[in-house]
Amino acid sequence: MAELALRMAFSLAQIAVVMGVIMLTVMILTLAERKVLGWMQDRMGPMEVGPYGLLQPIADGLKLFFKEDIVPAGANKFLFSLAPILALVPALIGFAVVPFGPDSTIELFGIKFKPFIISDINIGILYVLAFTSIGAYGIILGGWASNSKYSLLGGLRSAAQIISYELNVGLAIVGVLLLAGSLSLVTITQAQAGWFWNWYIFAPPFPQIFAFVVYVISAVAETNRVPFDLPEAESELVAGFFTEYSGMRFAFFFIAEYGNMILVSCIAAALFLGGWNAPYPGTALARLGFAQFAWAENVVWFAAKVYFFLFLFFWLRATLPRLRYDQLMRFGWKVMLPIALGNILVTAIAAYLFPGGR
Amino acid sequence: MLTKFKTWLKTITFYEILVGMAATMKHLLRYKPITLQYPHEKRTLPDSYRGMLALLRYDDGTEKCVGCDLCEAACPSRVIRVVSSEVPGEPTKRFAKEYYMDMTRCLFCGMCVDACPVDALGMTREYEWAVYDKRHLHLNKQQLLAIGDRSYPVREKRLEFQHPNVAFFNVAFKNLPQKGS
Numbered sequence: 001m002a003e004l005a006l007r008m009a010f011s012l013a014q015i016a017v018v019m020g021v022i023m024l025t026v027m028i029l030t031l032a033e034r035k036v037l038g039w040m041q042d043r044m045g046p047m048e049v050g051p052y053g054l055l056q057p058i059a060d061g062l063k064l065f066f067k068e069d070i071v072p073a074g075a076n077k078f079l080f081s082l083a084p085i086l087a088l089v090p091a092l093i094g095f096a097v098v099p100f101g102p103d104s105t106i107e108l109f110g111i112k113f114k115p116f117i118i119s120d121i122n123i124g125i126l127y128v129l130a131f132t133s134i135g136a137y138g139i140i141l142g143g144w145a146s147n148s149k150y151s152l153l154g155g156l157r158s159a160a161q162i163i164s165y166e167l168n169v170g171l172a173i174v175g176v177l178l179l180a181g182s183l184s185l186v187t188i189t190q191a192q193a194g195w196f197w198n199w200y201i202f203a204p205p206f207p208q209i210f211a212f213v214v215y216v217i218s219a220v221a222e223t224n225r226v227p228f229d230l231p232e233a234e235s236e237l238v239a240g241f242f243t244e245y246s247g248m249r250f251a252f253f254f255i256a257e258y259g260n261m262i263l264v265s266c267i268a269a270a271l272f273l274g275g276w277n278a279p280y281p282g283t284a285l286a287r288l289g290f291a292q293f294a295w296a297e298n299v300v301w302f303a304a305k306v307y308f309f310l311f312l313f314f315w316l317r318a319t320l321p322r323l324r325y326d327q328l329m330r331f332g333w334k335v336m337l338p339i340a341l342g343n344i345l346v347t348a349i350a351a352y353l354f355p356g357g358r
Numbered sequence: 359m360l361t362k363f364k365t366w367l368k369t370i371t372f373y374e375i376l377v378g379m380a381a382t383m384k385h386l387l388r389y390k391p392i393t394l395q396y397p398h399e400k401r402t403l404p405d406s407y408r409g410m411l412a413l414l415r416y417d418d419g420t421e422k423c424v425g426c427d428l429c430e431a432a433c434p435s436r437v438i439r440v441v442s443s444e445v446p447g448e449p450t451k452r453f454a455k456e457y458y459m460d461m462t463r464c465l466f467c468g469m470c471v472d473a474c475p476v477d478a479l480g481m482t483r484e485y486e487w488a489v490y491d492k493r494h495l496h497l498n499k500q501q502l503l504a505i506g507d508r509s510y511p512v513r514e515k516r517l518e519f520q521h522p523n524v525a526f527f528n529v530a531f532k533n534l535p536q537k538g539s
Contacts, residue, residue, distance in 0.1 A: 039391075
């Protein structure tokens with residue numbers, strides 16, 4: 001009984017820390033996105049709140065918190081309230097299986113804990129895919145329940161888009177799963193230890209570079225980001241599915257979007273770029289004799305990879321215009337899907353011919 | 359055939375997208391914002407800037423305006439309304455008893471300033487005239503004179519040979535002292 005209570009307390013502490021880090025990252029991202037976009041377009045971004053505009057996320061959060069919560073006339077009140085929660089929870093719940101750091105254990109009060117992994121379930125990646133798909137319900141229901149044509153159109157577009165690209169994400173991941181022989185994100189990351197050419201993006205027998213490209217493009221499409229931001233195309237649909245939302249409910253959708261961005265970046269880092277592994281074998285700190293602090297280096301490598309992807313999201317947004325809807329669908333079904341399928345075929349043959357890979 | 363292959367190669371390697379991303383990255387690395395942080399830093403106005411209109415005075419504090427209505431006639435958007443009247447006891451001399459400008463309509467063309475025969479109107483360099491109530495832009499003579507007082511601290515001399523009862527027109531005399539800068 002005492003052990004169970006201890007384990008629960010430790011898990012809750014882990015969850016609290018992870019949620020705190022995610023929320024902090026979302027705050028940083030909202031500022032970083034505006035800053036990076038501004039710098040890339042010869043502007044300054046927010047400059048008024050705090051030194052160099054650094055307190056802008058706090059100002060935004062306070063503003064959204066104190067705004068009036070409007071439910072439009074004719075809206076389905078229950079679904080209208082449910083939709084933001086349905087969008088936010090799946091975006092945050094996926095982090096339960098993400099390995100943020102090495103698989104090491106620490107011993108506290110005679111019980112072993114893994115400090116950097118909330119739960120290492122053996123179907124980790126499947127769990128993430130399942131929950132991110134539920135996030136689509138939030139968007140569709142939010143669009144439908146608002147009783148507004150823009151919201152409905154945004155929700156419909158989003159439904160079609162997420163379903164189309166969810167498929168490509170799933171198929172792009174299969175190549176990695178074939179090579180790793182596991183669905184657990186921890187096992188997959190451990191299999192990429194050593195030099196950086198063991199990362200699955202470069203790994204022999206068959207580099208997953210095509211799967212990586214398909215995954216990144218589909219991930220951008222799945223998170224409704226530019227150039228695939230048709231569900232919230234502001235020049236066509238006001239704001240898409242959250243047109244009618246205000247105050248904290250709007251903030252929920254907003255956090256969900258950024259949470260999804262972080263989640264797909266974490267998954268991409270763990271599956272293709274070696275997760276917490278450094279590009280060289282072991283860690284530099286362990287070589288220098290600080291083996292007890294080696295985890296810090298691993299966590300920093302993981303964060304660096306995730307932030308690289310997050311920067312890529314901003315970079316793409318600053319560069320590319322929005323696709324037309326038929327282009328989006330054609331690209332998803334006629335280009336991405338065959339590439340992903342072909343990748344599975346070739347990877348399967350390669351994995352069969354060279355069992356054990358390298 | 360070769361060009362077709364090249365196009366195909368460019369398509370599958372996302373060549374155009376990479377060029378675009380290199381362009382945005384170049385702007386990020388050579389960060390030179392063109393933003394002017396407006397309330398904190400302001401633009402240098404050109405010399406011929408046409409800002410808020412003002413009524414001017416002579417150095418002895420008397421109004422220059424002789425109430426001739428020419429500005430009202432020149433104004434293309436009917437901003438100005440002048441109520442002219444005689445100076446009491448001096449039938450040859452007139453002045454503007456009331457002088458109104460509806461600045462909501464003004465398009466700052468400067469034609470009234472050109473039309474004024476005694477240089478009683480001037481354009482200042484003020485432009486921050488946002489108000490909460492539109493009626494605050496309907497200015498009377500006192501307000502216009504106040505704007506002139508704060509924008510033209512150096513006033514023109516009333517000429518000595520000018521009879522106080524005669525409106526003096528500056529059009530024929532090019533060698534007269536000009537408005538102080």
